[in-house]
Amino acid sequence: MSNTQNNKKITAKGRETKDKIFRTAVELFSKNGFYGVSIRDITSAINIKESSLYHHYLSKEDLINDIYFYFAENIDATRLTDAQIDSILAEHDGHSLLQKCLQEFRGVMEQPLMAMAWRIISMQQYRDDKAFEILSIDFHRMRIKYYENIFRTLVKRRIIKALDPKLLAFEYFYTLIGMLTEYNVLKFLKRKTQVMENLMNEHIEFFWNKIKNS
Amino acid sequence: MSNTQNNKKITAKGRETKDKIFRTAVELFSKNGFYGVSIRDITSAINIKESSLYHHYLSKEDLINDIYFYFAENIDATRLTDAQIDSILAEHDGHSLLQKCLQEFRGVMEQPLMAMAWRIISMQQYRDDKAFEILSIDFHRMRIKYYENIFRTLVKRRIIKALDPKLLAFEYFYTLIGMLTEYNVLKFLKRKTQVMENLMNEHIEFFWNKIKNS
DNA sequence: GTCTATAGGAGGATAGAC
DNA sequence: GTCTATCCTCCTATAGAC
Known part of the structure; x- marks a missing residue:
């Protein structure tokens, strides 16, 4: 603060x-x-x-700066704990886990203050090193590490194919964040977002089908 | 103008x-x-x-507005013609085609004026409807249609699996554009971009391996 | 902790001479 | 087509009374 x-x-x-x-x-x-x-x-x-x-x-x-701080501080709240991941995998499949993750993520990122703070930082990333740092490190990199961890678990348990978890995380996340960014801009412009919502779900579907062990 | x-x-x-x-x-x-x-x-x-x-x-x-116009006008230059696509496919495989596409694309987008104009529009998309329109329609949507077309050709010739070309295009493009955006910001900050370059190539590699008909 | 008053500068834009 | 001179608005920030 x-x-x-x-x-x-x-x-x-x-x-x-x-x-x-x-x-x-x-x-x-x-x-x-x-x-x-x-x-x-x-x-x-x-x-x-x-x-x-x-x-x-x-x-x-x-x-x-106070707004940046608020964003960085709350971004952590979007993560499922290892225990939660375990319990989801015990009852459902990896596909559900990915869906659950997105749900959790969107739940936090679409809280009004967070959505607005995200937008502010996105605008500022071009002019303010601090904003870029938070966006690329605290947000993107950390988030990718988080997914890397999830994919590593899925590989270990042979739920998905033996692919590089880091690469999977990059692939998975960048697509999602691209769509989510456009989704958010549309929401601010009060336009229809259904197309983007469908795309995000299709993305998970598509991605899952490409990596699952069948 | x-x-x-x-x-x-x-x-x-x-x-x-x-x-x-x-x-x-x-x-x-x-x-x-x-x-x-x-x-x-x-x-x-x-x-x-x-x-x-x-x-x-x-x-x-x-x-x-003149800058927006310049960007929108030149963005079209990043496309391989159908004839070029045919000739590449005659001599090489689909993987090479994707690489060639990225090369062509980067060749235009990294010309100094275009790179700067892209950055300006990216900044302005949050404040100026015109900028958002150009970015999301003239750029993203058109580009996705272009890739959709390429993937449709690849599917038709059974070079890749029989997947929905539109979905493939979205998957492929959003990842690329996310990485390219970060790549460009890094370049402006005069930081190292090697990591992002490798990622882009790995993305093509990864994507190709997931869709090729083997 | 909030107010009035004001400093002091930078901004976009225009009129009219040359 | 470029200049000098100028307008007027809006900005961040501070001093000091209550």
Whole structure:
């Protein structure tokens, strides 16, 4: 979190205001981009003065860093634990596991604040090294490692063919993330997303049929 | 192109200046984003005055629209013709065809102006409907149709298994574009891209092995 | 913790001379 | 086709009263 308040007593009212600022910033940044939103836009939306914002955040940059932090912190929540994976495999097949994974993932990524934060970081990745870092390392790389782990388990148990788990993870994830990105942009534009939803399910289906041990 | 000059005689000097403006804008926008670059930044980089720019472009928006247009126009050049496809298949196998396709594609997309324009449109897709439209329709959808066509040919000639060409195209393309996007960001940050290059080749290899008729 | 007031600069764009 | 000069708006951020 931002260090603005390191030497200040934090009151309930203060926390509430800071929270309002945060949520409003996420909303506006995700809609109009970091550079398309002014401090005035944010403060006037919640009826405080610009100067009040600077009591809670050092700068506009401090504010967006807080959003990055929020995203990075919550991205971890999208993972099934080893125990959960085991219990799914005990009752269902690998195909169900992949579906369950996507469900879990989408459950977190489509929470409004996370979806907006994701969008903000995606926009910022081109201008802000910190955003690119979080997106490519904390998000993509970690996520690929997670899938690698899952595929390794599936190979070990001979549920799927003896393919390189790392390569499988890359193949599987990049397709999914490409589709999910387009899906999210469509959702923001309030257009139909059914095509993309179907594609994602077909992707899992297709991928599964290519790798399963039959 | 922009309509600024509809009723004006275009001299060689004018064309040259407009071209300088265009190329400088592409360079700066791709580095610092549309909102991170001012008209002043562009004109001072080529030693003309702001007012001179407005002789060639109606507005900053007119300028970026010209860049969109440039991208959309040149994206078509990345396609192998049916004749070229035939001749490749006559001498080599489907695997070579996929490699050749990627080569052709990268050859166009990595030309400096195109790479920068692509980056600009990618950034703008979140803020500008026109950019999203070009990226998702003119680029992604058309490209997928192109691959669909190739896979259909391969299926017809029994070079690959009898799978749905459209699905194959989606699978193939989304992975590639995800990797290529990350590859391009890395290149802009002047970081190592070898990992991504290897991944792209492994992707083709992996995909090919999954679909070929053996 | 929030306010009023204001500093101080950068932005897009235009009028009109040459 | 390019210049000088200028307009006016919007921006981030701060000082200091309450």
